[in-house]
Amino acid sequence: MNLLRCPKCRGKLEPIIYENIEVDRCCQCRGIWFDSSEAENLKKLRGSEKIDIGELNSENHQEALETDIICPHCNIAMIKLLDIDKHPIWYETCPQCQGIWFDAGEFKKFKDNFSHPKLLSKALNLFRFHKK
Numbered sequence: 001m002n003l004l005r006c007p008k009c010r011g012k013l014e015p016i017i018y019e020n021i022e023v024d025r026c027c028q029c030r031g032i033w034f035d036s037s038e039a040e041n042l043k044k045l046r047g048s049e050k051i052d053i054g055e056l057n058s059e060n061h062q063e064a065l066e067t068d069i070i071c072p073h074c075n076i077a078m079i080k081l082l083d084i085d086k087h088p089i090w091y092e093t094c095p096q097c098q099g100i101w102f103d104a105g106e107f108k109k110f111k112d113n114f115s116h117p118k119l120l121s122k123a124l125n126l127f128r129f130h131k132k
């Protein structure tokens with residue numbers, strides 16, 4: 001297995017497994033690398049935000065916005081994406097392998113942006129109510 005290096009601080013990425021989904025987390029800055037579908041799968045899992053143990057450091061973050069982030073797998077520059085919902089978050093995605101990089105603290109927010117369980121169950125109830 002290749003040893004992956006953090007695209008932000010060059011620290012070592014260590015594999016962590018949550019509910020059979022493996023992600024790589026940086027030992028130093030606590031950023032998290034997700035292979036293409038892992039972020040999607042993990043954000044649906046209850047409690048998966050536990051893998052995100054760091055806190056967002058906005059100063060580092062600002063600096064990172066001005067530098068190219070290189071995909072640890074493909075060695076090419078990643079695309080910066082802005083997600084605005086409940087929390088505005090910047091994250092990086094690789095145009096080749098579709099991997100996603102979240103800085104420490106971002107996955108929690110990313111997940112929060114998509115989790116509206118109450119709204120969803122309300123919508124489902126309405127649907128059931130109208131359907132005979």
Ligand SMILES: [Zn+2]
Pocket residue numbers: 006007008009010011026027028029030031
């Ligand atoms: Zn790092």
Ligand SMILES: [Zn+2]
Pocket residue numbers: 071072073074075094095096097098099
């Ligand atoms: Zn890549």
